[in-house]
Amino acid sequence: xxxRLVIAAQNAIGFMPDAEGLALFxxxxxxxxxxxxxxxxxxxGKSAIYLGAAAGECGSILYTxxxxxxxxxxxxxxxxxxxxxxxxxxGQLDTLPWFRRTIAAAELDDTVVAxxxxxxTVATHWTxxxxxxxxxxxxxxxxxxxxxxxxxxxxxxxxxxxxHDVFEDPKDGGQAPxxxxxxxxxxxxxxxxxxxxxxxxxRK
Numbered sequence: 001x002x003x004r005l006v007i008a009a010q011n012a013i014g015f016m017p018d019a020e021g022l023a024l025f026x027x028x029x030x031x032x033x034x035x036x037x038x039x040x041x042x043x044x045g046k047s048a049i050y051l052g053a054a055a056g057e058c059g060s061i062l063y064t065x066x067x068x069x070x071x072x073x074x075x076x077x078x079x080x081x082x083x084x085x086x087x088x089x090x091g092q093l094d095t096l097p098w099f100r101r102t103i104a105a106a107e108l109d110d111t112v113v114a115x116x117x118x119x120x121t122v123a124t125h126w127t128x129x130x131x132x133x134x135x136x137x138x139x140x141x142x143x144x145x146x147x148x149x150x151x152x153x154x155x156x157x158x159x160x161x162x163x164h165d166v167f168e169d170p171k172d173g174g175q176a177p178x179x180x181x182x183x184x185x186x187x188x189x190x191x192x193x194x195x196x197x198x199x200x201x202x203r204k
Contacts, residue, residue: 001022001025001050001053001054002053005049005050005052005053005106005108006018006022008049008102008105008106009021009046009047009049009050009053009106012044012045012046012049012102013043013044013046013082013084013085013098013102014043014044014045014046014047015043015046015165016046016047016050016164017196019195019196020164020195020196020197020198021046021047021049021050022050023193023195023196023198023200024047024050024051024134024162024198024200025050025051025053025054026054027132027160027162027192027193027200028050028051028054028055028132028134028160029053029054029057029058030160031131031132031158031159031160032054032055032057032058032060032131032132033058033059033060033131034131034156034158034159035060035128035129035130035131035156035159036055036060036061036062036063036128036130036131037051037054037055037060037061037062037063037130037131037132037133037134038062038063038064038065038130038132038133038134038151038154039051039062039063039064039065039133039134039136040065040066040119040133040134040135040136040137040147040151041065041066041119041135041136041137041138041164042064042065042066042068042095042099042114043066043095043099044085044095044098044099044102045064045098045099045102045103045106045112046102047134047136047164048062048064048099048102048103048108048112049102049103049106049108051064051112051132051134052103052106052108052111052112053108055111055112056108056111060131061111061112061113062111062112062113063113063115064099064112064113064114064115065115065117065119065122065137066095066099066114066115066116066119066137067116067117067118068093068094068095068096068099068116069092069093069094069095085098096114096116099114100114119137119146119147119150119151120146120147120150123150123151123154124150126151126154128154129154129155129156130151130154130155130156130159131155131156131159131160132155132159132160132161132162133151133152133154133155133159133160133161133162134162134163134164135147135148135151135161135162135163135164135177135180136163136164136165139165139174139176139177140176141175141176141179141180143176144176144177144179144180145176145179145180145183147180148161148180148183148184152184152189155203156203157203157204158202158203158204159202159203160192160200160201160202160203161184161189161200161201161202161203162198162199162200162201163177163180163181163184163198163199163201164177164197164198165177165197166178166181166197166198166199167197172197173197177197181199181201184201185201188203188204189201189202189203189204190202190204
């Protein structure tokens with residue numbers, strides 16, 4: 001991965017550890033020549049740099065879907081709330097300006113396309129087949145499950161599906177992504193790689 005983009009990703013606001021980000025990049029680069037990539041859960045654009053870098057190297061594109069008002073765990077009073085991201089006029093979390101700055105600083109504007117809206121609403125009207133989908137949106141079970149069920153059918157044969165924050169032990173983190181990951185395995189997806197809490201699966 002371009003060292004300049006590695007530094008940009010490391011400096012961006014977000015929750016993606018370096019090793020997991022580089023593993024995400026490697027998986028995406030391996031499939032990006034087969035079609036577009038898509039990310040569910042943009043936040044401030046940290047993981048979009050890793051995915052966008054892979055897409056750029058292969059002449060592909062990354063769509064990143066988010067309503068930009070934060071998941072439940074990002075709201076005031078929750079563990080992952082960041083007061084900097086609150087719009088002073090509306091009092092509501094608004095990560096879109098931060099995402100724009102992140103992608104502009106990484107010079108990925110021509111490779112990373114923001115799709116602003118509810119993940120499942122966008123998926124309902126989405127027709128383009130995808131080489132890889134990375135799910136890192138809301139971590140409540142109903143939300144994570146809905147994202148998986150909405151987007152996984154749009155992945156090409158031998159395409160990839162990645163989940164973030166998959167923790168087998170409840171002491172390490174919430175269980176919703178792990179439960180949905182297990183659902184995917186039970187429905188025929190094959191584990192391709194595991195790095196930290198990142199799981200990359202392949203459609204056979």
